[in-house]
Amino acid sequence: AAGTGIGSAVARKAIEEGATVLISDFHERRLGETADRLAAETGTRPDTQVCNVTDEAQVQGLVEAAVTRLGRLDVMINNAGLGGSAAVVDMTDEQWSRVLDVTLNSVFRMTRAFLPHMQDRKSGVMVNNASVLGWRAQKGQAHYAAAKAGVMAFTRCAAVEAAEFGVRINAVAPSIAMH
Numbered sequence: 001a002a003g004t005g006i007g008s009a010v011a012r013k014a015i016e017e018g019a020t021v022l023i024s025d026f027h028e029r030r031l032g033e034t035a036d037r038l039a040a041e042t043g044t045r046p047d048t049q050v051c052n053v054t055d056e057a058q059v060q061g062l063v064e065a066a067v068t069r070l071g072r073l074d075v076m077i078n079n080a081g082l083g084g085s086a087a088v089v090d091m092t093d094e095q096w097s098r099v100l101d102v103t104l105n106s107v108f109r110m111t112r113a114f115l116p117h118m119q120d121r122k123s124g125v126m127v128n129n130a131s132v133l134g135w136r137a138q139k140g141q142a143h144y145a146a147a148k149a150g151v152m153a154f155t156r157c158a159a160v161e162a163a164e165f166g167v168r169i170n171a172v173a174p175s176i177a178m179h
Contacts, residue, residue, distance in 0.1 A: 053106035085140035103147035
């Protein structure tokens with residue numbers, strides 16, 4: 001989800017600090033526009049790969065593209081997330097499932113796909129974007145808060161497993177981000 005917001009800002013900072021970057025988003029036009037904007041702002045256009053993180057085949061395609069184009073994987077950021085607002089009594093199964101699939105299940109899919117490449121090299125860092133709502137209650141946000149709390153718990157468990165291979169996995173928990 002580098003086509004906007006936090007993902008785009010992280011990509012910009014990484015490029016400014018000298019990283020070779022591949023950005024991804026499910027929205028092709030937005031992804032291309034972001035790559036063009038980053039090129040104008042930094043002088044370096046990041047590589048791009050369209051990916052819907054709810055689709056395992058596309059996740060595998062992203063891994064293949066990253067390994068092929070970058071040569072190795074040093075850092076991977078799980079930033080995809082989907083919100084919305086609905087009271088628990090009004091929330092549909094589809095609303096619940098969609099938010100959990102994009103926000104939590106994607107972190108599992110991406111970690112499972114990228115981690116073996118880092119473990120083989122005994123090096124790498126993954127950063128999962130959680131949220132303060134993983135700790136705090138907010139009306140209308142039960143699905144999003146549950147997903148972000150899940151990201152936090154998943155991160156702790158995956159980090160313990162990855163540590164023996166020299167790979168670090170952490171989460172950040174931002175609040176509202178303005179740009």
